[in-house]
Amino acid sequence: MLRLNLSTRPFYNERGLHVGLGLAGLVLAVVTALNGWQLVSLSSRQTMLAGQAAGDEARAADLRRQAQQVRATVQQDDLEQVLAAAREANVLIDRRTFSWTELLNQIEGTLPPDVMLQSVQPGFSDGRVGVKLIVIGRRIEDIDTFMRRLEKTGAFRNLISVDEQLLESGDFQAAIQSDYVATAAREAGDAPASAAAGDATPASATDGVAR
Numbered sequence: 001m002l003r004l005n006l007s008t009r010p011f012y013n014e015r016g017l018h019v020g021l022g023l024a025g026l027v028l029a030v031v032t033a034l035n036g037w038q039l040v041s042l043s044s045r046q047t048m049l050a051g052q053a054a055g056d057e058a059r060a061a062d063l064r065r066q067a068q069q070v071r072a073t074v075q076q077d078d079l080e081q082v083l084a085a086a087r088e089a090n091v092l093i094d095r096r097t098f099s100w101t102e103l104l105n106q107i108e109g110t111l112p113p114d115v116m117l118q119s120v121q122p123g124f125s126d127g128r129v130g131v132k133l134i135v136i137g138r139r140i141e142d143i144d145t146f147m148r149r150l151e152k153t154g155a156f157r158n159l160i161s162v163d164e165q166l167l168e169s170g171d172f173q174a175a176i177q178s179d180y181v182a183t184a185a186r187e188a189g190d191a192p193a194s195a196a197a198g199d200a201t202p203a204s205a206t207d208g209v210a211r
Contacts, residue, residue, distance in 0.1 A: 102182060103131070106156070110149035114138040118173070122180065131156070133176040140164065143174045155181055 107117060115137040123130045137143040143161070150156040156178040163175040 099182060103180065106150070106153055107133070110146060110153060112137075112142050112145050112149075114142045115146045129180045129182070131178050131180040133178070134173065135176060136167070136171050136173050138171055140172050140174075143172060143176075147176060150176075150178065157181065 103120070103122065107120065111117060115135050118134040118136055120134075121132040123132070135143060135146060137146070143164075147159050147161070151159055157180075159176060159178045161174045161176050165173045167173055
């Protein structure tokens with residue numbers, strides 16, 4: 001009887017191999033489909049955004065043309081009159097809301113014993129307030145001390161002594177210009193005023209205020 005020994009022949013699990021290859025192919029197909037879907041989605045979104053950008057540019061160009069037409073129809077003289085009226089109205093509003101009491105309290109609280117306030121003139125320009133102070137001090141150092149105290153309040157900014165004179169009495173007279181920011185404006189976080197007090201139109205003056 002003839003017997004065959006098949007134990008030397010290797011055994012392969014072909015079914016497991018086929019299943020693994022099938023799963024790998026399925027995963028590859030799913031990844032490919034997802035990439036394709038993302039590509040199509042991004043392309044569509046890019047096309048939509050490009051269309052919106054083109055529409056916005058066209059609208060902006062149309063608005064610029066309309067603005068040019070409006071400016072062309074407005075007479076320059078009329079425009080200047082409107083601007084002048086607006087500036088005048090703003091000045092009147094600033095004067096109405098200006099607090100003399102607060103200003104004088106700030107000055108009185110910082111005035112050194114050897115300095116006398118001779119006059120104060122607030123001025124209003126483009127929504128900003130400038131103040132011109134005329135003071136008399138026994139020494140220049142006393143006037144400098146007064147200016148430093150004013151600056152520390154936060155209400156007086158960009159202080160400068162524009163004129164200093166030696167009087168016959170031996171005292172010194174100085175003209176101080178400053179930007180003035182009221183308490184309400186400081187609490188609202190307004191930026192420091194930049195208009196020079198000398199460029200503002202004086203509203204009124206108080207003479208002979210001394211400490």
